[in-house]
Amino acid sequence: MKPYATYAAEEFALDDMFMRWIQHPEDDEVDLFWQNFTRQHPYQQPVIAEARRLVIECSVPMPGALTHDDMSNVWQRIRVSLQELDEIRPLQPNVKTVVGWWYFGRTVAAALGLLLFVAWGFWISQSEHLKTIRSGSAEGRVVRLPDGSQAHLQPNSQLEFAQQWVDETPHAVWLQGEARFSVVRRPKTTTFRVHTSDVTVEATGTEFWVGQQAEGTRIGLQAGNLTLLLNDDERRVTMNPGDSLEVRGKLVFPLKLSVGQLNKSVKR
Numbered sequence: 001m002k003p004y005a006t007y008a009a010e011e012f013a014l015d016d017m018f019m020r021w022i023q024h025p026e027d028d029e030v031d032l033f034w035q036n037f038t039r040q041h042p043y044q045q046p047v048i049a050e051a052r053r054l055v056i057e058c059s060v061p062m063p064g065a066l067t068h069d070d071m072s073n074v075w076q077r078i079r080v081s082l083q084e085l086d087e088i089r090p091l092q093p094n095v096k097t098v099v100g101w102w103y104f105g106r107t108v109a110a111a112l113g114l115l116l117f118v119a120w121g122f123w124i125s126q127s128e129h130l131k132t133i134r135s136g137s138a139e140g141r142v143v144r145l146p147d148g149s150q151a152h153l154q155p156n157s158q159l160e161f162a163q164q165w166v167d168e169t170p171h172a173v174w175l176q177g178e179a180r181f182s183v184v185r186r187p188k189t190t191t192f193r194v195h196t197s198d199v200t201v202e203a204t205g206t207e208f209w210v211g212q213q214a215e216g217t218r219i220g221l222q223a224g225n226l227t228l229l230l231n232d233d234e235r236r237v238t239m240n241p242g243d244s245l246e247v248r249g250k251l252v253f254p255l256k257l258s259v260g261q262l263n264k265s266v267k268r
Helices: 009-014 016-023 026-041 042-058 068-087 093-127 259-267
Strands: 131-134 140-145 150-153 158-161 173-178 178-182 192-197 199-203 207-210 217-223 226-230 235-239 246-248 249-254
Touching: 009 016, 009 173, 016 026, 016 042, 026 042, 068 199, 131 140, 150 158, 173 207, 178 192, 199 207, 199 217, 217 226, 226 246
Parallel strands: 173 192
Antiparallel strands: 131 158, 140 150, 150 178, 158 173, 178 207, 192 199, 199 226, 207 217, 217 246, 226 235, 246 249
16 A cells, blocks of 8 residues: 555645545545545644645646647736836836836736646646656666656666656655665755655655565665655654665664665665
8 A cells, every 4th residue: 555644745636546535525435445544644634635625726627738838828928917017107206116016026926826826737737647667577777757866776666756846845756666766956845755665765865775575665875864754653764874774564673784785685
């Protein structure tokens, strides 16, 4: 099962089963699952409420995909609105600057709000279906993620992620198998997340390795800092460079292995 216990609102909003719950509440089986989940994870209720709002707002049908011409039309409307400011004629010359800047600020704020809403709707529409990349049985694969980060998949591994990312929401991937990640530095408000069946790994500008096995998930940190969110547990575990840990359910075990040794030990 997916690690819903550690999901952010945006990650819920991208999940197919969560969207079905919001958009088709008459589905008794899906409704029962989410009702049970909210009872078992009460600390996630505010997050689910925010995710519900996002899905409802972005479920309004859009008049087609946003093409280059569509975006050009949006910018043209903004430019026209700004040009109309020249028609303002204050009654007194000494308040011209103040009034002009007030109208300018109001128009720019409205324009930015429109752009953010359009961008969010476009992101949701493009991200409803996650992109899935798999490596072969004998060879690994290098995956370039939407923000420029890289994932080096080991053989027999799989990575899922949304096709469009924005800095205001977590950059999330779902891993089955093993991979080494090189995360580019982004604004402090942006979090990079790797979800496995046992744990969610949070990173910013970090080099680390994650290996999922039947008995648990192993994590090795080479550079930067990591925070682990244990599934079905509110604890947060911090890792420093050189640390390696194994997560089994709610248990965390330190490993005396470097990232390179950890990689080799799992391959055996």
